């Protein structure tokens with residue numbers, strides 16, 4: 001664990017980054033034992049250090065004429081297997097340590113997709129909630145004025161994440177195009193009229209449901225008839241609900257930082273349509289859903305206390321801790337799928353694994369989003385658009401392959417059923433072998 005201590009000593013306050021690094025280093029220990037070359041090549045020391053970090057001032061003017069200043073970032077973590085690729089997050093919690101953890105996770109996730117994408121992540125401590133469209137536009141334009149010089153369709157291709165949806169991608173793209181004077185696939189998650197891919201908005205949620213179906217099938221189970229609890233109701237929360245409904249499951253909760261909604265009849269039909277805009281367009285609290293559809297609102301508590309077969313955290317890192325995990329286990333939960341990035345604490349993951357709850361780590365289960373981003377890049381390069389069925393078919397194949405790769409790798413390393421170990425080792429080996437091929441750079 002010397003490499004972990006090195007990371008902690010260097011940046012002691014970056015706890016989420018330490019957490020992500022610790023998990024990967026623990027998983028890959030048997031790989032290092034079998035391959036002494038990795039130690040000789042100082043592969044751990046190299047993989048935990050971003051290739052480049054860009055941090056910049058983002059000044060903008062609000063609707064009252066006040067000058068505001070936010071901090072922008074892009075962490076270009078690893079380009080061994082392709083251009084940096086990963087989302088932008090606009091949220092007040094954004095700081096360097098959060099983006100380093102997200103960029104680090106992205107490196108392994110992107111390697112699992114089998115598409116040629118390196119890992120990166122960026123964003124700002126800007127909160128789009130409560131801002132007018134014009135304020136968001138001015139912010140995005142100022143952000144892109146600096147970011148533009150560091151990205152490009154073969155260099156670094158950002159996309160959305162929390163707080164960055166089609167509106168923000170549009171404003172960011174408009175400014176990039178004006179600065180670069182070229183129309184290229186420099187961002188993904190674009191609107192369909194100007195280079196976006198069908199199924200990209202749905203991809204993270206649909207992909208996670210496909211992964212879940214594969215995982216349940218290993219125990220001769222399926223999503224049909226299962227009760228599911230979820231947390232976030234943004235882009236990924238909405239589409240994972242849609243696909244779970246389609247596969248016969250019933251989603252009974254949504255949540256935010258103020259509490260959770262319990263709708264035992266299930267979030268479907270008109271209610272799901274309503275949900276799909278609640279956060280992504282109006283940025284309203286989940287309580288609004290409870291008020292509108294007259295169901296239970298439970299303030300200051302988390303949805304993991306509601307008995308369920310499957311739990312699907314879809315909002316923030318570390319939103320599901322050991323106490324929540326103990327409740328889920330006690331109530332008979334059979335599977336947990338991380339659709340957010342690292343939403344379960346290490347203690348929660350340990351409890352799930354000890355109690356034989358199927359556990360899908362985010363870097364495998366939520367890889368459908370970046371996979372379809374990769375397919376968007378391919379379509380942009382070819383100057384054509386695939387049909388919805390074509391993209392969905394490719395997404396299904398990718399998720400099935402990721403599942404098989406994680407499962408098979410875990411078995412080969414004596415950790416049957418441990419998708420965390422499988423995902424970390426499979427992603428790690430692909431990236432570090434590519435780094436070694438390319439020399440000490």
Ligand SMILES: NC(=O)C1=CN([C@@H]2O[C@H](COP(=O)(O)OP(=O)(O)OC[C@H]3O[C@@H](n4cnc5c(N)ncnc54)[C@H](O)[C@@H]3O)[C@@H](O)[C@H]2O)C=CC1
Nearest residue numbers: 161162163204232233234235236256257315340341366369
């Ligand atoms: N959009 C994508 O394609 C992908 C997203 N993810 C991850 O999925 C998660 C959700 O992302 P999106 O749905 O895209 O974002 P979004 O902005 O559409 O939705 C964010 C959700 O988080 C909730 N939220 C915001 N601040 C919160 C707080 N302080 N406490 C609790 N909940 C809070 C919001 O109410 C909303 O439900 C994130 O962890 C993101 O990194 C992972 C892979 C791809």
Ligand SMILES: O=C(O)CCC(=O)C(=O)O
Nearest residue numbers: 086087159161369370373
């Ligand atoms: O589509 C992308 O490039 C990135 C999606 C993302 O940010 C993620 O996978 O966490």
